[in-house]
Amino acid sequence: MQNSIFGHPAIDCDVHIAVPSTAALxxxxxxxxxxxxxxxxxxxxxxxxxxxxxxxxxxxxxxxxPKSGKPGTDLAxxxxxxxxxxGSSFAIANCLFGGVALHSDDLAAVFCKAVNxxxxxxxxxxxxRLRASILVPQQAPDLAVAEIERRAGDRRFVQVSMxxxxxxxxxxxxxxxxxxAAVRHGLPIGVHAGGLYHHPTLNGWGSFFLEDYVxxxxxxxxxxxxxxxxxxxxxxxxLKVVLIESGVTWMPPALxxxxxxxxxxxxxxxxxxxxxxxxxRQHIRLTTQPFDEPDGVPWLQRFVEQMKSEDxxxxxxxxxxxxxxxxxxxxxxxxxxxxxKILCENxxxxxxxxxxxLADSVAGKETASKELSS
Amino acid sequence: xxxxxxxxxxxxxxxGRKLVTVRGRPIAVFNLQxxxxxxxxxxxxxxxxxxxxxxxxxxxxxxxxxYRLSRQGEFVKCPWHGxxxxxxxxxxxxxxxxxxVRAYDAHVxxxxxxxxxxxxxxxxxxxxxxxxxxxxx
Amino acid sequence: xxTVTAERKPQAAARQKLTVIDCDIHPGFSTPDEIxxxxxxxxxxxxxxxxxxxxxxxxxxxxHPRMAPEVSRADSWPPKGPPGSDLxxxxxxxxDGNNVEYGMLMPLNRGPGNQRNLGYGAALATAVNDWQIxxxxxxxxxxxxxxxxxxxxxxxxxxxxxxxxxxxxxxxIMLPPRSLxxxxxxxxxxxxxAAVAANRPLALHVGGINGYPATASGYPxxxxxxxxxxxxGMQALVTSLVLEGVFERFPKLKVVxxxxxxxxxxxxxxxxxxxxxxxxxxxxxxxxxxxxxxxDHIWLxxxxxxxxxxxxxxAEIFEQVGCDRIMFSTDYPHWDFDDPKFVLGKLALxxxxxxxxxxxxxxxxxxxx
Ligand code: FES
Numbered sequence: 054m055q056n057s058i059f060g061h062p063a064i065d066c067d068v069h070i071a072v073p074s075t076a077a078l079x080x081x082x083x084x085x086x087x088x089x090x091x092x093x094x095x096x097x098x099x100x101x102x103x104x105x106x107x108x109x110x111x112x113x114x115x116x117x118x119p120k121s122g123k124p125g126t127d128l129a130x131x132x133x134x135x136x137x138x139x140g141s142s143f144a145i146a147n148c149l150f151g152g153v154a155l156h157s158d159d160l161a162a163v164f165c166k167a168v169n170x171x172x173x174x175x176x177x178x179x180x181x182r183l184r185a186s187i188l189v190p191q192q193a194p195d196l197a198v199a200e201i202e203r204r205a206g207d208r209r210f211v212q213v214s215m216x217x218x219x220x221x222x223x224x225x226x227x228x229x230x231x232x233x234a235a236v237r238h239g240l241p242i243g244v245h246a247g248g249l250y251h252h253p254t255l256n257g258w259g260s261f262f263l264e265d266y267v268x269x270x271x272x273x274x275x276x277x278x279x280x281x282x283x284x285x286x287x288x289x290x291x292l293k294v295v296l297i298e299s300g301v302t303w304m305p306p307a308l309x310x311x312x313x314x315x316x317x318x319x320x321x322x323x324x325x326x327x328x329x330x331x332x333x334r335q336h337i338r339l340t341t342q343p344f345d346e347p348d349g350v351p352w353l354q355r356f357v358e359q360m361k362s363e364d365x366x367x368x369x370x371x372x373x374x375x376x377x378x379x380x381x382x383x384x385x386x387x388x389x390x391x392x393x394k395i396l397c398e399n400x401x402x403x404x405x406x407x408x409x410x411l412a413d414s415v416a417g418k419e420t421a422s423k424e425l426s427s
Numbered sequence: 428x429x430x431x432x433x434x435x436x437x438x439x440x441x442x443g444r445k446l447v448t449v450r451g452r453p454i455a456v457f458n459l460q461x462x463x464x465x466x467x468x469x470x471x472x473x474x475x476x477x478x479x480x481x482x483x484x485x486x487x488x489x490x491x492x493x494y495r496l497s498r499q500g501e502f503v504k505c506p507w508h509g510x511x512x513x514x515x516x517x518x519x520x521x522x523x524x525x526x527x528v529r530a531y532d533a534h535v536x537x538x539x540x541x542x543x544x545x546x547x548x549x550x551x552x553x554x555x556x557x558x559x560x561x562x563x564x
Numbered sequence: 565x566x567t568v569t570a571e572r573k574p575q576a577a578a579r580q581k582l583t584v585i586d587c588d589i590h591p592g593f594s595t596p597d598e599i600x601x602x603x604x605x606x607x608x609x610x611x612x613x614x615x616x617x618x619x620x621x622x623x624x625x626x627x628h629p630r631m632a633p634e635v636s637r638a639d640s641w642p643p644k645g646p647p648g649s650d651l652x653x654x655x656x657x658x659x660d661g662n663n664v665e666y667g668m669l670m671p672l673n674r675g676p677g678n679q680r681n682l683g684y685g686a687a688l689a690t691a692v693n694d695w696q697i698x699x700x701x702x703x704x705x706x707x708x709x710x711x712x713x714x715x716x717x718x719x720x721x722x723x724x725x726x727x728x729x730x731x732x733x734x735x736x737i738m739l740p741p742r743s744l745x746x747x748x749x750x751x752x753x754x755x756x757x758a759a760v761a762a763n764r765p766l767a768l769h770v771g772g773i774n775g776y777p778a779t780a781s782g783y784p785x786x787x788x789x790x791x792x793x794x795x796x797g798m799q800a801l802v803t804s805l806v807l808e809g810v811f812e813r814f815p816k817l818k819v820v821x822x823x824x825x826x827x828x829x830x831x832x833x834x835x836x837x838x839x840x841x842x843x844x845x846x847x848x849x850x851x852x853x854x855x856x857x858x859x860d861h862i863w864l865x866x867x868x869x870x871x872x873x874x875x876x877x878x879a880e881i882f883e884q885v886g887c888d889r890i891m892f893s894t895d896y897p898h899w900d901f902d903d904p905k906f907v908l909g910k911l912a913l914x915x916x917x918x919x920x921x922x923x924x925x926x927x928x929x930x931x932x933x
Contacts, residue, residue, distance in 0.1 A: 109843060109846075110842050110843060110845070111839070111842050111843060217780075217781075218780040218781055219781045220781065220782060221781055221782045222779060222781045222782060222783075222784055222785075222789070223781070224785075225785065226491070226492075248780070248781075249780070250780075250781070251777075251780070251782075252776050252777075252780060253780050253800075254746070254780060254796060254797075254799075254800035254803075255742060255774075255776055255777065255778045255779060255780075255793055255796055255797055255800065256741060256742055256743065256745075256746045256747070256774070256776070256797060256800045256801060256804065257743075257744060257745045257746055257774060257776050258745065258746070259746045259748070259749070259800075259803070259804050259807070259808075260746075260748075260749065260804075260807070260808060261807050261843075261846050261847060262843065262846055263807060263839055263840065263843040263846050263847060264746075264803055264804065264807050266839055266843070267803050267832075267835055267836060267839055268780065268799075268800060268803065270799075270831075270832075270835055271780070271796040271799050271800060272779065272780040272781065274792075274795070274796060275778075275779040275780070275781065275784070275789070275792075275793065275796060276781065278784070278788070278789045278792045279779075279781075279784060279785075279789055282784075282785070282786050282788050282789050283491060283785060283786075284488075284490065284491030284492075285491075287489075287490060287491055288490060288491055300831070300835050302831040302834060302835075303828065303831040303832070303835070305872070305877075306827035306828050306830075306831060306870060306872075306881070307792075307795070307828070309827055309870045309871055309872045309873075309877075310792065310795060310825060310827065310828075310868075310870060311792060312871070313508075313868065313870070313871045314788055314791055314792060315521070315788060316472075316508065316509075316510055316521035316522060317508040317509035317510065317521070317631065317899070317900070318509060318631045318787060318788045318791070319486075319511070319520070319521050320483070320486035320511065320631075321631060321786055321787055321788055322491075322786055322788055323486040323487050323488040323494060324488040324489070324490060324491045324492075324493075328522070343838065343839075345831055345834040345835040345838055346834055346838075347830070347833075347834050347884075348834075348837065352834075359872070359877060361873075375842060376838075376842075472906075473902065473903045473906040474903060474905070474906065475637075475639070475903075476639060479638055479639040480638055481638055504638075506637050506638030506639040506640075507637050507638075507639075507899065507900075507901055507903075508899065508900060508901075509631055509632065509899065
């Protein structure tokens with residue numbers, strides 16, 4: 054792998070690509086749905102998620118906003134802004150098309166299928182450094198499993214994508230078939246901010262987008278507690294969950310609290326046999342942008358100390374979202390011994406399909422050079 | 428190591444417990460179906476009195492949803508935050524590597540024998556007919 | 565149970581020098597009908613016939629069974645009645661036993677703010693307020709009452725606040741954070757206006773039954789998860805109060821967060837400040853950083869004390885929150901009670917800061933001598 058601008062190879066574990074319009078998905082529909090979309094006008098609806106309006110300053114850094122259309126729709130900009138801009142060897146793309154939040158399981162599944170096929174053709178085929186997450190209708194685990202089975206043969210899909218605010222907490226047993234399939238195919242579950250299937254917090258509906266965005270961190274915290282308490286990791290010891298765009302620094306205090314409560318009420322969930330913090334260290338990873346930290350006080354080193362783990366953080370830019378300016382994507386000095394781990398080694402350890410393609414490309418180069426010399 | 432007579436056997440019936448003080452240390456004595464065990468009374472967490480905790484069994488599970496209870500009556504749950512301790516060993520179940528309460532050797536000796544000793548037997552109303560719970564400390 | 569407790573007491577008393585103000589004590593009914601004499605005839609008959617009516621499945625318990633009867637310490641049961649219901653026992657075990665100089669009553673009894681029938685809720689709030697004075701504060705002046713109000717009926721809440729405003733035995737105004745809408749929203753502002761006029765802080769103790777599942781992804785299965793959502797309730801509450809501009813509109817309003825713990829606050833401040841800077845255009849009514857409003861207007865109580873593996877991490881959190889904004893609490897007689905000696909031992913802070921947390925901050929906030 055080439056060095057990034059940070060002096061080490063880098064893997065960007067969260068960039069965003071967006072379906073420009075629902076109409077773009079029409080070529081990926083079967084006859085029934087093609088007709089239904091056209092006659093019902095579904096192809097004219099944006100399905101933008103209410104928590105994620107495309108014109109807010111957060112949705113795109115000014116220099117990462119395309120001249121026209123939604124942020125994340127321009128491959129050239131993704132190349133110049135993210136891949137070449139930081140010199141990343143790979144970037145994992147998340148395409149969070151809002152149609153997944155529909156109440157009809159079938160329609161949500163049709164959207165997922167169309168989006169995944171569109172991503173493969175329009176992005177992965179055109180940019181070899183790009184990898185993607187399989188979008189699934191998480192509210193319908195049987196259909197989600199079917200979509201994983203359908204797409205998992207394409208090794209450029211490296212994880213399964215779910216949302217932090219879903220219909221149910223992610224630890225619940227109804228989701229376990231999804232995890233079984235993910236583990237079987239060597240795919241981590243990437244839980245991304247967003248969703249808003251219902252009220253953003255337990256106190257009900259607030260007023261502001263800012264409020265909803267901040268509340269995503271609370272939703273992630275609930276998901277971590279759910280995954281551990283329900284025993285998802287006891288059931289699937291190989292399961293890895295990546296928290297994407299979570300804000301990160303809420304985690305250590307959350308675990309102090311979770312450990313404390315567990316010590317007292319352990320017998321309610323006796324399959325949780327180690328402290329929650331231990332389990333989280335083993336199974337959960339977090340992407341680094343946005344990184345909520347005190348003004349002017351870099352906090353990443355403290356986070357690592359408090360978590361007692363150097364393995365948990367995965368470099369991300371969250372392109373094109375606006376969390377930082379210029380090349381300040383990496384909240385740590387590149388000379389730190391942690392830099393290499395966070396920039397690429399942790400990602401390789403988390404995503405089996407990335408290390409596999411790296412091995413393939415090394416093997417490919419070796420074969421090529423042997424052929425040349427013979 | 429001195430021997431301390433801390434209770435009459437009949438004071439601590441099977442399933443019962445008694446708080447005693449030996450050399451200024453509060454100690455909780457438990458009777459598990461005729462066998463006596465003694466552990467430091469102060470919970471290593473916030474010092475709740477273990478002697479006042481509920482007696483429970485050991486809840487375990489290999490997989491989610493597969494509950495089983497064993498060793499009924501052999502654990503005490505701290506009355507405050509519910510940490511569980513193995514009455515036989517003082518071992519904490521919520522943090523087995525880091526936490527335990529001290530376990531003391533407690534056993535029953537015939538009263539006549541103790542009355543002969545030079546130790547603390549005189550502070551108790553020793554009657555030679557009874558059996559006594561003795562702690563070595 | 566043949567436990568001899570007498571042997572322990574002198575030891576505990578001898579080592580105990582610390583004097584504390586406890587900002588979270590739960591008084592209990594000795595029997596469920598203890599409140600009846602405090603209710604007018606109309607509502608007494610109502611409660612006998614219909615009972616409470618809530619936005620949840622069960623009439624007489626929360627939806628996640630707790631891990632201990634009455635959510636209480638196993639050693640807090642008086643000779644008769646449930647934990648927290650017997651003043652003499654509470655005095656011996658807690659007020660005297662832990663050198664409590666003043667205690668703030670946090671009555672959760674029958675949850676007036678959770679009642680769907682607003683008339684009943686308001687009558688219940690008045691009854692609980694009278695009951696606090698009669699049963700607790702009159703015989704034990706170390707205890708301070710809270711003005712319990714029904715937040716979903718601001719008119720009734722304001723009447724209740726105004727009728728108690730001259731009675732200094734009421735130290736603060738109490739309502740549940742899990743209300744029908746986030747508490748920053750305008751429907752609740754008349755209550756805040758009355759609180760400022762009465763010169764009382766708002767005490768927001770975790771809980772409330774608003775009909776919303778405890779997470780943005782629905783109900784959790786287990787108590788261990790539901791208990792953790794107390795933290796998210798506080799995070800969302802702070803977010804709402806700040807972003808709606810409550811503190812811009814009511815610069816004298818003071819808010820005490822009770823039983824939410826503390827350690828989550830610094831990361832929330834960083835998150836709010838960071839994203840506020842980006843999305844300012846949506847909340848132009850704010851004139852300062854969210855963290856500045858938080859520091860000027862919000863106090864937190866210590867229990868349940870966050871327990872990092874390293875004590876210095878806790879001190880760091882306290883400093884980040886501000887040691888002038890943290891007040892000691894025990895949650896007596898509930899199971900997650902914190903012992904003052906334990907808390908003191910965990911706080912690697914200067915003596916002055918410890919003093920402030922154990923009593924100075926509460927004295928200043930509540931105007932106690
Ligand atoms: S004091 Fe025993 S569990 Fe906390």
